[in-house]
Amino acid sequence: MTSALRMGVLALLWGSGFLWIKISLDEGLTPGWITFVRCLLGAAVLLALAYGAGQRLPRDRGTWGRLVAAFFCNALPFLLFSIGEQTVDSGVAGVLNATTPLWSLLVGLGLGTERPLRAAWLGGLVLGFAGVLLIFAPWSADSGLLGAGALALLGAFASYAVAFAYMARRLTGRGTAPLALSAAQLLAATALSAPAPAVGGPAAVTWTGVFAVVVLGVLATGVTFHLNYRMIAEEGPTSAATVGYLLPVVSVALGALVLHEPLTVRTVTGMAVVLLGVGLTRVTGGGGPGLGTETGDRVPGRRRAAVKPGGPADG
Secondary structure (H helix, E strand, O other): OOHHHHHHHHHHHHHOHHHHHHHHHHOOOOHHHHHHHHHHHHHHHHHHHHHHOOOOOOOOHHHHHHOOHHHHHHHHHHHHHHHHOOOOOHHHHHHHHOOHHHHHHHHHHHHOOOOOOOHHHHHHHHHHHHHHHHHHOOOOOOOOOOOHHHHHHHHHHHHHHHHHHHHHHHOOOOOOOHHHHHHHHHHHHHHHHOOHHHOOOOOOOOHHHHHHHHHHHHHHHHHHHHHHHHHHHHHOHHHHHHHHHHHHHHHHHHHHHHOOOOOOHHHHHHHHHHHHHHHHOOOOOOOOOOOOOOOOOOOOOOOOOOOOOOEOEOO
């Protein structure tokens, strides 16, 4: 598979995550069920891939104890994605996904790993969050800025940022193979999200909903992580990070084409401003946080954090 084709397939699969969440919700699945099944199927795929690669799950209690990161990196954001998309379009959710590096930079500043604050980073933060304001237009009478769905989505991306900071300090670089570590992480997330289906009552799901959540778990979570891992290993993190710039475009396009979501000038402009802001956090010599939960954010000056599986959606 050529680099361009792999990049296109990866962007399509990962960027479609918010579409499959929306379809699952529309076809009767509750946020709790979507979260649990996604984690379960993603873990199954990664376990099979790790077994095929001859990688073993970690056996020491210390590593499994530090997999509390799975709560902030998988279980919680996956649940918040589904809650958010009950009232927010899938395309808008995909655009907001691009703000994760901005949250990561804020967390890094709070922890002291990103000091001194560089002018480009500050400009990127201002532009990025200005793009979010433009998308939700709080000055408009029908603004969704203060809605529970929008706040849930922003909370999910902030949760990713906390998880990446924790993983960079406590979980990576300890001798466990990356694929096996990610499989273990999603196993932990499956256990953590097991109580979630009980919230909201039983799901009256259609076969379309079953198909959507299976694609979400298998392709948009497990398989996409494997493709991203291969791209990082064979072409380097820069190529993988480039995919992050395509994810909002893919999610907006799929939302408009498949779900007939409105594609407004304000949304497209806001997306461009967000991506420009994120780009500014990457133009310095230190690199800045990488773009997107799906492409492997890293903390400058530290060992690169493990890529989170599943993203919209993964990391």
